[in-house]
Amino acid sequence: MSDDALLNSLKEGFRKERREQVEGLRRLAEVDRRGLWKKSARSLNEFCCKELGLSESSAWKRIQVCHLGVRLPYALELLEKNKITLTNLSILSPCLTAENAKQVLEEASGLGRFAVEAIKARFLPRPEPRDSFTPLSSRTPRASSSAPEPSPSPTKETSGEPAAAACSEPPEIPITRVRISFVADESLVQSMNKVKALLGHKFPNARLEDIEAEVYRFYLEAHDPERKKTKATTRIPMKSAKHTRYIPVEVKKEVWRRDEGRCAYRYENGDRCTSTYALEIDHILPFSQGGRSDKVEELRLACFLHNQMEAERIFGKHLMDKFRKTKPQKSVDSPSSLCSPG
Numbered sequence: 001m002s003d004d005a006l007l008n009s010l011k012e013g014f015r016k017e018r019r020e021q022v023e024g025l026r027r028l029a030e031v032d033r034r035g036l037w038k039k040s041a042r043s044l045n046e047f048c049c050k051e052l053g054l055s056e057s058s059a060w061k062r063i064q065v066c067h068l069g070v071r072l073p074y075a076l077e078l079l080e081k082n083k084i085t086l087t088n089l090s091i092l093s094p095c096l097t098a099e100n101a102k103q104v105l106e107e108a109s110g111l112g113r114f115a116v117e118a119i120k121a122r123f124l125p126r127p128e129p130r131d132s133f134t135p136l137s138s139r140t141p142r143a144s145s146s147a148p149e150p151s152p153s154p155t156k157e158t159s160g161e162p163a164a165a166a167c168s169e170p171p172e173i174p175i176t177r178v179r180i181s182f183v184a185d186e187s188l189v190q191s192m193n194k195v196k197a198l199l200g201h202k203f204p205n206a207r208l209e210d211i212e213a214e215v216y217r218f219y220l221e222a223h224d225p226e227r228k229k230t231k232a233t234t235r236i237p238m239k240s241a242k243h244t245r246y247i248p249v250e251v252k253k254e255v256w257r258r259d260e261g262r263c264a265y266r267y268e269n270g271d272r273c274t275s276t277y278a279l280e281i282d283h284i285l286p287f288s289q290g291g292r293s294d295k296v297e298e299l300r301l302a303c304f305l306h307n308q309m310e311a312e313r314i315f316g317k318h319l320m321d322k323f324r325k326t327k328p329q330k331s332v333d334s335p336s337s338l339c340s341p342g
């Protein structure tokens with residue numbers, strides 16, 4: 001099958017799936033109208049879970065949208081045309097009326113869930129809850145999803161402990177998990193997303209907890225008075241720069257500024273990638289082939305995917321697989337720390 005034929009058949013498959021999904025929602029509304037779910041369940045929701053094998057949240061979304069389709073058939077037409085997702089329709093359904101549907105759905109077209117929730121909040125504002133810290137049950141520390149952190153050092157020696165205990169694995173100290181919630185401006189969310197993208201190497205599956213902890217650690221490293229007292233004052237001498245992987249800070253900044261903090265990789269059709277996820281500074285001519293680290297024009301920003309793709313293109317997948325095995329999951333603090341192995 002040619003590439004074009006493959007892409008076309010994939011798109012057609014999804015169009016068909018979408019048509020069938022909408023048809024299914026219309027039938028579900030009719031099943032509800034006739035009360036047919038009463039034959040085997042106590043509610044339409046239970047019917048969807050038991051008889052159709054849906055999860056509770058899928059059932060809830062479909063029920064919202066099938067009822068919406070009865071009130072506003074136009075909404076299902078948009079779903080069928082792929083102008084809006086089922087999830088976004090289910091979020092907006094309580095605030096849609098015959099008067100506002102067209103305008104609101106047009107505005108929501110192509111937006112992510114967060115932006116759609118914001119539209120809903122305009123119609124159905126909720127009072128802001130206060131900041132809260134709720135202790136949850138204690139449990140043993142979770143395996144870190146990131147670079148190893150200094151293990152908590154609970155090993156305060158107690159004279160009466162049996163010797164065997166000292167030799168075996170240190171006991172895991174339960175930690176209390178706390179649910180933190182607060183309301184913030186949208187600009188904070190934007191900053192969080194930016195930091196999350198920058199930390200993509202270190203925390204590929206970052207949770208908010210990882211991002212927050214990293215930001216606080218960074219701040220405390222610089223400003224914690226206790227730490228300042230004990231911090232060693234020795235500095236590592238900078239390598240004299242001839243042909244070196246070391247990229248001077250000014251050069252990094254300039255590459256970052258020129259590429260506007262986005263991946264500069266270009267696809268075959270000339271479009272630029274522009275991802276902000278896990279950016280790295282990439283040697284356009286590989287370092288091993290003479291690429292310079294001190295010349296802005298020889299460097300560019302590349303997202304992790306495109307840096308790896310370029311490296312595989314130049315060095316081959318086999319060599320890159322070997323390289324990755326010898327440098328497993330190295331965590332990097334700055335986008336520049338991981339350049340192509342060139």
Ligand SMILES: [Zn+2]
Pocket residue numbers: 263264265273274275302303304305306
């Ligand atoms: Zn990219």
